[in-house]
Amino acid sequence: MIGTLVNTAAVIGGGVIGLLLKKRMPERITTIYFQAIGLFTLAIGASMAVEMQHILIVVSSLAIGSLLGEWIDIEQGAERLSNRIKHRFRIGSEKFSEGLVTAFLLFCVGSLTILGTIQEGTGGSPDLLYTKSLMDFFSAILLASAFGVGVALSAVPLFLFQASLTLLAGYAGSFFTEDIILGLTSVGGILLIGLGINILGIQKIRVMNMLPSLVVVALLLWLFG
Numbered sequence: 760m761i762g763t764l765v766n767t768a769a770v771i772g773g774g775v776i777g778l779l780l781k782k783r784m785p786e787r788i789t790t791i792y793f794q795a796i797g798l799f800t801l802a803i804g805a806s807m808a809v810e811m812q813h814i815l816i817v818v819s820s821l822a823i824g825s826l827l828g829e830w831i832d833i834e835q836g837a838e839r840l841s842n843r844i845k846h847r848f849r850i851g852s853e854k855f856s857e858g859l860v861t862a863f864l865l866f867c868v869g870s871l872t873i874l875g876t877i878q879e880g881t882g883g884s885p886d887l888l889y890t891k892s893l894m895d896f897f898s899a900i901l902l903a904s905a906f907g908v909g910v911a912l913s914a915v916p917l918f919l920f921q922a923s924l925t926l927l928a929g930y931a932g933s934f935f936t937e938d939i940i941l942g943l944t945s946v947g948g949i950l951l952i953g954l955g956i957n958i959l960g961i962q963k964i965r966v967m968n969m970l971p972s973l974v975v976v977a978l979l980l981w982l983f984g
Contacts, residue, residue, distance in 0.1 A: 762879045762888025763921040767914045769892040770866060770899045774911025777903025792905045793958060799901075800865065801955035807869065807948025810941065816979045817945050824946075824972025834967035841909070857957075858906025860967060862913035864954055865902070866895050867920050868947030868973070870940060876921050877935050880928025888921075934981065942976040 811817055828834075841856040866872070871894075875887035903910035928935065950972070953964040 760879070760922060760925055762875060762885030762892070763918060763925060765885070766866075766888055766892040766895060766921065767918040769896040770862070770914040770917055771911055773896040773899025774862075774903040774908070774914070777900040777905075777910060778908060780900070780904040781907060789905060792901075796901060796905055797955050797958035799955075800861070800951055800958055803865070803869075804948045804951030804953075804955060807944050807951065809948075811945040811948075812941055813938065813980060816983065817942060817949075817976060820942070820946055820972045820976035820979055821949065821969065824975040825969045827971040827975070828968035829965070831971075832968065833970060834965050837967050844912070854906045855909040858902065858909030859913050859916075860909075861906060861954060861958065862899065862902050862910040863916050863920075864947075864950060864966065865898060866913065866917050868943075868950060870944040870947075872921060873924065873935065873940050873943055876924035877928040877940075880925040882929075934977075936980075939977050939980045942980045943973055946972050946976045 837860065838856055841859055844855075869891075871887055871891040875885070875891055878887055879885045899910055950966055950969055953966045953969065956962055957964055957966065
């Protein structure tokens with residue numbers, strides 16, 4: 760679990776530094792900064808999705824998962840929760856929810872997250888999570904300087920998510936086959952492309968409601984892959 764703890768600390772540290780930088784940024788710099796982050800998110804998503812295999816399963820997973828997420832309405836629930844947190848702690852950031860969701864998705868849907876937690880959960884070295892921590896540290900600086908405190912607070916769901924994966928890998932590491940890891944990476948990349956489109960203001964895509972696709976693709980590949 761040490762890798763996840765280091766990763767969590769890296770996100771908090773990077774987020775705090777980003778918040779300090781945010782106060783000194785004029786509006787025109789912030790605008791182009793958002794555009795750069797949007798393009799960066801698109802590029803990360805495309806790089807993750809480019810090696811896609813089992814295309815029919817990936818498409819089916821996105822369709823089924825999106826319908827499930829829309830039925831549950833995860834996005835509205837997340838919005839209510841973030842508003843409660845804003846009210847409880849008197850956070851004035853307008854982009855709190857967007858920053859929290861953007862950071863969580865960027866930090867948690869990549870192959871390094873899956874491979875790193877499996878490696879550590881099955882008794883291996885946390886080196887992959889250390890590498891991810893360094894990357895997330897610098898990403899958190901950029902994101903927090905644009906989105907605000909929500910990025911630093913994304914460390915909480917990040918810890919819960921990665922800790923759960925690490926514990927799961929300890930009990931069922933053989934479940935995460937190469938095909939399942941690739942499927943999760945492909946679907947995660949597509950979700951990041953949608954997130955990038957949101958950040959750029961091209962079209963509002965309810966990415967949070969598509970998150971069940973990650974569970975669906977793992978199950979379908981386990982059954983039929």
